[in-house]
Amino acid sequence: MACNMLDSSLYRNSFSTPIMREIFDDRAIIQNILDIEAALAKTQGKMGDIPVEAADEIVKKAKVENLNVPRIEEGIIRVGHSLVPILKEFQGVCDKNYGEYVHMGATTQDIIDTAFMMSIKRGCEVIYKNMLETEQLMMDMAKKYRDTIMAGRSHTQQALPITFGFKVAVWVSEHRRNIERLEQCMVRCFAGEMGGAVGTMAGFGKDGLMVSDRTIEELDLIVPDISWHTSRDRIAEICTTLTIIAYSYGKMGNELAKLQMTEIAEVAEGFVKGSVGSSTMPHKRNPNSLEALQMLARLVKGDTESAIESMFCEHERDGALWKIEWKAVPEVVILVGTSSAKAKNVFANLTVNAAKMRENLDIQRGLMQSEGIMLALGKKIGKQTAHSSVYQICMDTFEQHADFCEMLLKNDIVAKNMTREEIQKILDPEDYTGHAGEIVDRVLAATANARTKYNK
Template sequence: MSVSVFDMTTMQHLWSTPELREIFCETNRLQKWLDFEAALAKVQARLGLIPQAAADEIVAACRIETIDLEAVAADVRRIKHTLVPLLKQVQKNLSKDGAEYLHYGATTQDVVDTGLILQLKEADAIFRRDLAAVGRELARLAGEHRDTVMVGRTHGVQALPITFGHKCAIWLDELSRHARRLDECAPRVFVCMVVGAVGSQASYGPRAHEIEKGVAEELGLGATDISWAPSRDRVAEYVTLLAMIAGTLSKIGNELFNMQRNEFAEVEEGFTEGKLGSSTMPHKRNPVAAENVAMLSRSVRYNAAMMLEAMVQEHERDGIAWKSEWKSVPETCLVTGAILFQAAGLLKGLRVNQDAMARNVDMMKGYLLSERVMLELGDKVGKNTAHEWLYEASMSGIEKGLSFADALRAHHEVADVFTDEEIEKLTEPSRYLGAVGESIDRVLARETGAAWLAA
């Protein structure tokens, strides 16, 4: 029975990807626990702490395909413990001597936390790959539309001219910082947990740190200097970073959603044959990809808040806070994976309507350039006087339905300062783009060949 958007046949593609579902499925979760047990036994045998024969048995038995999951589930409900029933299933495939050395010195949180980190590391590779795909599409759009003039809006209304390439380059610049954050947090996050019941490592004996380093090496993780069982900042940092990535992509999706409004019509997401906008209005071509990207990040942001709550632990271990990670971390990764995948597709198929952008620039009949004229006029008559004259000209011109150029010509003081030709140049949007082009060029030059974009 499907009860979640992540496992419903008709919905799961909107909320996750097959790769991420595979990583966070139950069998992979339990296999990661078994991977820890196998690595622990191998290291302990190598250090002479348990018999090599026992370790060989344990390694061979720690395979999920040998486990009766229904029996594990029944035992979890019966004994109210998440790990012991799995260990009992493994022991069935061990000799009496081998079974004595399974989970030797370990505690449940060692296994579960290390397993979670192994899942996160697998997911991280996918996030990096898909973040790069989004970045490459933004770089392409920034370059292709470096000089495509459009309206820049502040507070939801027209402000000054920019280019669509500038908008895309800003998004690319932001994503590049997220890529660096992923690099920077990796050594802090991808570490194992081999600390025992209260983090003292007493159960592992005098060679505890050697065991920890060995297990870390076996699993491709880092070792730590001290227990992080009650310190959930590592997991919280990663989930919060995913929320930031999702927030950036949500902003992009929301912007492209708004730019597709019929009244703007500046972009349109790719249309495929058979795509349907409404069950009752056959003409509609809804921005479903953009709105889904914008929507998905909301759940990620709320899960990040849950992870901040989980940082408040009691004493040396706390199931109240700890177990909330079992829900929030997989959900965050599934949804973030969906956002990245869908954002890349949205940008790849995006159609940019340059004619509509030009039409919207002209919508205000040149008043978009009031700042430029004020600065030029201010150099001649003083800024305050220039502002006063242009306010008079603008208000009168808007009331009379005049273009900004004609409004300037109709204002005697302004007309005495500028010629008709100068007024035409001053009210041409493409002549007032500031350092937009140079800014785009700097970002693209910096990111061309960047390692994160090649992921």
């Protein structure tokens, strides 16, 4: 039975996805370790450091299905070492005693760091793919609702009219920056490690630099210029980048959940027939995915705070802080992988109620257009005087639950300088979305252009 929400058969799909669980599964990590040992042996065989026959046998047998995983677990418990039982099990399946040449010159942290980095890289590639697909969904939504008018809100209150396309375009722009942050990680942070006991590669002999570089290249990872046993900035950068991504999704989830509130009802996450919102209230349609995006962001932040502690690693090796990453970093990648998958699903199935958006614009009976009235009046009597006059009219309108147009016309200053027709035209929110549509166009054009750059 599982004792972790990431693996719980009951609840795991709220916190993880099948593909992310597979990437960080014990067998996947062991296979990564075998792939690293095979790459090292292959390199050393080509360079004459170990017999070619030994290298060939090591590469041939480097399959997790050849190993007894339960016996490895027993060995780790017995000897208290994270890698030696795996190496002994692997050595035992190699014929002609060729297993003696496994792990020549490497150190445990080389293998563990590189094994985790291989899975981190794969996990981030899944996240990146999800993000690109979500970006396209968001772009399509911003274009579709470019001119769909709704209430813009500040400090939770109605402010001025915007369009839903404009709102989504703000998210598109932020999401694009997050994609670029992840792209930068992908070209800078996914480094392998093959430095030997203290990073000097002494155990690899006179050709140590070449052994290290070629082994890491074989694994399709970045070759570092120096060992990073106690330089954990790459891991910290990956985690903080993923945290920003998760928080962006969490912010979107929070705002969409607010817009789904019964009293607002401007959007709703996709509803699957048969879904149950409450065990006692049959009418409920809860924003489950939108709430999940908020929950996942907060969990990611906690794990990232833990992972960053490893940046205090001391001297040339430090197990006390390094091992924090073993738990925290895979969880960061898994949780953000789940967040990116849920965000994609949200934007693929979001329901937009344009009629309700338009209806909500009239809740304050014209007060939302106070800025337009104040500016138009200000051109005739001065901005500061106009602001003072319109402010008092607004306060009276609000307190009396009155119609703003009628209250304006009752004011001598307004009546003397503006006609009913002028006021009614300004009070039409359809004519006061500024350059929202053009801004949406600009964001979409810039995003479309940026989407082509990384793969060039």
